[in-house]
Amino acid sequence: MDMLLFSLDRDTSTPLYEQLYEGIKDAIIQQKIAVGEKLPSKRKLSDFLNISQTTIELAYAQLLAEGYIASKPRVGYFVEDIDELPFIEKPINSTPTVQKKRTYKIDFSPGKIDEDSFPFTVWRKYAKELIDLHSKELLQIGDRQGEYELRTQIASYLYQSRGINCTAEQIVIGSGTEQLMPFILRLFDDTNIALENPGYSAIPRNHLEHVAIPVDVDADGLLVDQLEKTEANLVYITPSHQFPTGAVLSAARRAQLLKWAAQKESRYIIEDDYDSEFRYIGKPIPALHSLDQNDKVIYMSTFTKSLMPSLRVAYFVLPPTLLSRYNEVFGYYSATVPRFDQHILAHFMKDGHFSKHLNRMRKIYRKKHDKLLSIFTRHYPAIKVSGDVAGMHVLIQVPHEKQEHELQQIAIENDISILPISNYLLTPIQLKRPTFLLGFGGIPIDKIEPHLDALMAVWSIDKH
Ligand SMILES: Cc1ncc(COP(=O)(O)O)c(C=O)c1O
Known part of the structure; x- marks a missing residue:
């Protein structure tokens, strides 16, 4: 091989030797340079690319160290046969196949627990x-x-x-x-x-x-x-x-x-x-x-x-x-x-820490539970609450002309996560009203009322 043509960018922060190393490495991986082919001498390449011989020496040394090329004393550098698949970094802008889980400003999903009381x-x-x-x-x-x-x-x-x-x-x-x-x-x-x-x-x-x-x-x-x-x-x-x-x-x-x-x-x-x-x-x-x-x-x-x-x-x-x-x-x-x-x-x-923790959490969740129910009773009496004897969520039936999925979408658009009961149905059941699971476990007690008010406001349900 006489020459290697690479476009080197002198205006970036990536050193020239690294750009050259990457360029030759990619060419070897993509088999643009055949196995056994001789690389240009440092002097020739230095003249051709108008860069110092030291830069080329550094790039070749890195390729040598990683096994992409081999050196024959007094003859030159030759492309090695790579039998393992080399690691090729994905371009930064490639689309990820798995999306990061979305977080919400207000989260009523039932899987959340209190984060402030863990020992x-x-x-x-x-x-x-x-x-x-x-x-x-x-x-x-x-x-x-x-x-x-x-x-x-x-x-x-x-x-x-x-x-x-x-x-x-x-x-x-x-x-x-x-x-x-x-x-x-x-x-x-x-x-x-x-x-x-x-x-x-x-x-x-x-x-x-x-x-x-x-x-x-x-x-x-x-x-x-x-x-x-x-x-x-x-x-x-x-x-x-x-x-x-x-x-x-x-x-x-x-x-x-x-x-x-x-x-x-x-x-x-x-x-x-x-x-x-x-x-x-x-x-x-x-x-x-x-x-x-x-x-x-x-x-x-x-x-x-x-x-x-x-x-x-x-x-x-x-x-x-x-x-x-x-x-x-x-x-x-x-x-x-x-x-x-x-x-x-x-x-x-x-x-004995588990039972101590449970006793403590029982009090905390009870307070949150009672607060939630009192807000519904006092301010949103039209909402029917059920399933409230235990756990960290209740069911709410919302008197609304809109469908469950529409109400969920409105909530999402307002950065609120709330799950409809239809997510949990194996076969459809006709319910009288849109019904949602309202998890309260992860919401700090002082945020229960403002968060609930925010949800009701986006659904245009008046506070009494
Ligand atoms: C009915 C039910 N069983 C079990 C679990 C817990 O499942 P895991 O042990 O996989 O976290 C939950 C979680 O929220 C649940 O709702």
């Missing part, structure tokens, strides 16, 4: 201890069902707070309800699964959209009569606080559901008890699992609401009858939650 100091203490003590054994792969220490803590917590009698051996820890659901489904050869409609939208995302059997929900929770008429052998249910309607499964329906499950060997109930820690009216509702005499309930819960969604720790409790099947199917799986995180959490629970 960072205590959490840091346990994290620091684990690192400082060089917990070498935690560098190795852990128990596939989750760390025994954490499972023991969960078993004891479940016994004390939910009346659930189980052993650590029955517990499987994983990185979220959504991630654990496929584990449960794989335990069954035939998964005719019934889901609540409306219901938690992450569940059908497990390839269940077209096969799940929707069962309606009313003020007493899942319509068990309707379930009985289906071919389902599994049912996923949120009995303590139906998501998203907030209904509590009535005692009669609990008994009916357990009876339904007991009637056939292949039938099981998946109880998702995701936010039972936060109940504002009446006494705690016992878990369905605690009433089950026939080992028919697979109990699931999560630390998403009680601690933080980003922790990614959830778990399920298998009835003893399913344990050997679990070991058969998942004998080779590894736990999906980092061991360090599991141990921080186990220590946090063992030393």
